[in-house]
Amino acid sequence: MAEDKDLxxxxxxxxxxxxxxxxxxxxKALLESGKNAMRAPMLINSGASIAMLTFITKLxxxxxxxxxxxxxxxxxxxxxxxxxxxxxxxxxxxxxxYNYKVVEKLTGKIKVYDRKSQTIGKRINIISMILVFASFTxxxxxxxxxxxxxxxxxxx
Numbered sequence: 001m002a003e004d005k006d007l008x009x010x011x012x013x014x015x016x017x018x019x020x021x022x023x024x025x026x027x028k029a030l031l032e033s034g035k036n037a038m039r040a041p042m043l044i045n046s047g048a049s050i051a052m053l054t055f056i057t058k059l060x061x062x063x064x065x066x067x068x069x070x071x072x073x074x075x076x077x078x079x080x081x082x083x084x085x086x087x088x089x090x091x092x093x094x095x096x097x098y099n100y101k102v103v104e105k106l107t108g109k110i111k112v113y114d115r116k117s118q119t120i121g122k123r124i125n126i127i128s129m130i131l132v133f134a135s136f137t138x139x140x141x142x143x144x145x146x147x148x149x150x151x152x153x154x155x156x
Contacts, residue, residue, distance in 0.1 A: 041135035045081035088131035
């Protein structure tokens, strides 16, 4: 009977270890997905900014200053998109800081969850997601407006 109880306790301990490790690995995968989601708008807006800057520089070299000025708005929107993505990427540190406070507050064998840290972490995470969405939106809007501008431009 005692052996069965010890075996049952050992199985429970191993099961708890398994689920703990599963939760940790799932959380790591979630973090990596989030990082990749933040890298995408940074990359596309940066590429668009460089392309637009190159195009504007060429126009200025050809002394087509009025067209270059008209296109500077689209450059600014791409740069703001890069800024939003960069800020989003930066504030994930604070999200992790507050999530760490929630997960790691251990007293003995009992987990103590700090609701204030959890709430702050969630709010910062929402701000980060809004900034990523804003970055994607700025890219889409600026690209569409640039396309419309080019389509309406009369070559003289």
